[in-house]
Amino acid sequence: MKTSRALGYALAVSLLLLGLLFAWASSVQHTASRLGVALLSIASSLAILYLLQRSKPVEVVQRVEVSGPIKAQEIRCPYCSAPLDLSLVKVVSGVPMIKCPYCGRSFEVTEEPKW
Numbered sequence: 001m002k003t004s005r006a007l008g009y010a011l012a013v014s015l016l017l018l019g020l021l022f023a024w025a026s027s028v029q030h031t032a033s034r035l036g037v038a039l040l041s042i043a044s045s046l047a048i049l050y051l052l053q054r055s056k057p058v059e060v061v062q063r064v065e066v067s068g069p070i071k072a073q074e075i076r077c078p079y080c081s082a083p084l085d086l087s088l089v090k091v092v093s094g095v096p097m098i099k100c101p102y103c104g105r106s107f108e109v110t111e112e113p114k115w
């Protein structure tokens, strides 16, 4: 997906350059045909750019909601017991995960049972 976008942009830019080259060359000779090619190239490059702009990647935002009141509790790494910041929580396929910056290991953030 990413490579096809890069390829599209490369194609659009080369078509634009080709169009400008033909427009410049039309001032020398074969004005009508070269101007036609120039306009066609520029128009198709703009069309490609428009299509690339329209098909932006979809951004999925996931929020973590905890049931019940949150106790301000320190999270500690279960492997090296380093204190961790809640801003490190990342949702990986629906599961809140924390990657410990000290030991580099990841673990799932779970709620403590309320009883």
Ligand SMILES: [Zn+2]
Pocket: 077, 078, 079, 080, 081, 082, 100, 101, 102, 103, 104, 105
């Ligand atoms: Zn750790």
